[in-house]
Every structure is written in structure tokens, then in C-alpha cells.
Amino acid sequence: xxxxxxxxxxxxxxxxxxxxxxxxxxxxxxxxxxxxxxxxxxxxxxxxxxxxxxxxxxxxxxxxxxxxxxxxxxxxxxxxxxxxxxxxxxxxxxxxxxxxxxxxxxxxxxxxxxxxxxxxxxxxxxxxxxxxxxxxxxxxxxxxxxxxxxxxxxxxxxxxxxxxxxxxxxxxxxxxxx
Numbered sequence: 615x616x617x618x619x620x621x622x623x624x625x626x627x628x629x630x631x632x633x634x635x636x637x638x639x640x641x642x643x644x645x646x647x648x649x650x651x652x653x654x655x656x657x658x659x660x661x662x663x664x665x666x667x668x669x670x671x672x673x674x675x676x677x678x679x680x681x682x683x684x685x686x687x688x689x690x691x692x693x694x695x696x697x698x699x700x701x702x703x704x705x706x707x708x709x710x711x712x713x714x715x716x717x718x719x720x721x722x723x724x725x726x727x728x729x730x731x732x733x734x735x736x737x738x739x740x741x742x743x744x745x746x747x748x749x750x751x752x753x754x755x756x757x758x759x760x761x762x763x764x765x766x767x768x769x770x771x772x773x774x775x776x777x778x779x780x781x782x783x784x785x786x787x788x789x790x791x792x
Contacts (some may be wrong), residue, residue: 618696618698619631619633619698619700619707619709619715622707622715622750624700624702625700625702625704625705625707625717626702626703626704627702628702628703629700629701629702630700630701630702630782631698631699631700632698632699632700632701632769632772632773632774632775632778632779632782633696633697633698633772633773634696634697634698634771634772634773635771635772635773636688636689636771637688638771638773639684639687639688639770639771640684640685640687640688640689641684643680643683643684643687643688644677644680644681644683644684644685645680646680647676647679647680647683647684648673648676648677648680651672651675651676651679651680652672652673652676655672655675655676688771696709696711696712697709697710697711697767697768697769697771697772698715699737699767699769699772699779701779701782701783701786702786703786704719704720705717705718705719705720705722705723706718706720706723706726706739706783706786707750708737708739708758708765708767709750709758710737710758710759710765710766710767710768711758711759711767711768713757713758713759714749714750714757715749715750716747716748716749716750716757716758716765717747717748717749717750718739718741718746718747718748719746720786720787721742722741722742722743722746722747723739723740723741723742723787724740724741724742725740726738726739726740726783726787727740727764728769728776728779728780728783733770734768734769734770735768735769735770735772735776736766736767736768736769737766737767737769737776737779738761738764738765738766739764739765739767740763740764740765741763741765744763
């Protein structure tokens with residue numbers, strides 16, 4: 615189990631926290647599945663020439679299927695692991711999918727990328743040197759996963775969202791003289 619951001623002192627007063635939210639993911643996915651099911655159901659009925667069911671039965675089926683599928687995804691083993699990113703004038707803190715959090719000062723970061731990979735949104739943080747990465751005291755789960763020389767984190771469930779994180783990172787990276 616990773617350390618929660620509330621358990622770690624923020625490096626600066628102007629910290630902005632981005633945290634994974636399985637419940638938000640569940641609600642968004644369930645709503646999208648219900649809308650899609652209800653929209654496609656009349657077409658399927660027409661193609662299969664099936665009996666006309668009452669509208670409320672279709673809605674009940676949509677809610678049950680949407681809840682089951684969204685629940686399976688949002689609370690699966692991998693997606694239920696906490697991910698959080700804290701951005702401040704002091705630097706970037708990252709704990710990804712149950713890892714021990716690390717902190718990098720802006721001068722210690724070569725580049726940061728928020729990119730899409732299929733249906734997922736990923737954060738890649740490349741430090742100037744791995745010796746300049748500071749482990750934050752916590753469990754012994756190890757640091758975030760690495761893709762070559764970059765720390766990676768799945769931002770798919772992040773709240774307030776990957777776009778806002780991207781804007782905050784761009785704002786912070788451009789404040790610091792490089």
C-alpha cells in the first residue's frame with residue numbers, strides 16, 4: 615500500500631494535488647455504458663425483430679450491465695492502487711500504482727510528458743540523474759515504475775484530470791529558469 619499524500623508534508627505552500635479516484639471512474643464509466651446501452655437497444659431490437667419490451671426494462675438492464683462493467687474496471691486490482699501527483703513551486707512528487715512516493719526538484723527534471731497510449735493517459739517524468747531523485751519516507755514498496763529512464767504513472771483515473779495536470783506542469787516548468 616502506498617503512502618497517501620496527506621501522510622507526507624508538502625514541500626511548498628502552493629501545492630496542487632492530483633489524486634486517483636476509483637469512484638469517479640466508476641460513475642463516469644457507468645453513465646457512459648448506460649447511455650450507450652439505451653441508445654443502441656432500439657437498433658438491436660429492430661435488427662433482431664425482437665419483442666417490444668417496456669422502456670423501463672431496457673433501463674434496468676442498462677444500469678445493471680453498466681454497474682457491473684464499471685465496477686469491475688474501477689475496482690480491479692491494478693486500478694484500485696492509489697496514484698497521486700503533487701505539483702508545487704518546489705518540484706514534483708509522484709506515487710504511482712501503489713509505489714513509494716518520490717520527489718524531484720524542478721532543476722532535477724529533464725522533461726515531463728503527459729501523453730495518450732490507447733485509452734490510457736500516461737505521465738512520464740525523466741530525471742536529469744537518478745541520484746537526484748529523493749525518496750519520500752514511507753513504505754518499502756519501491757519507487758514508481760520506470761520506462762527506460764523515465765518514471766511512469768497511469769493518469770486515467772486522476773482527478774481533477776490529466777489536462778489540468780498538463781497545464782499545471784507547463785506553468786511550473788516555465789516559471790523555473792532552465
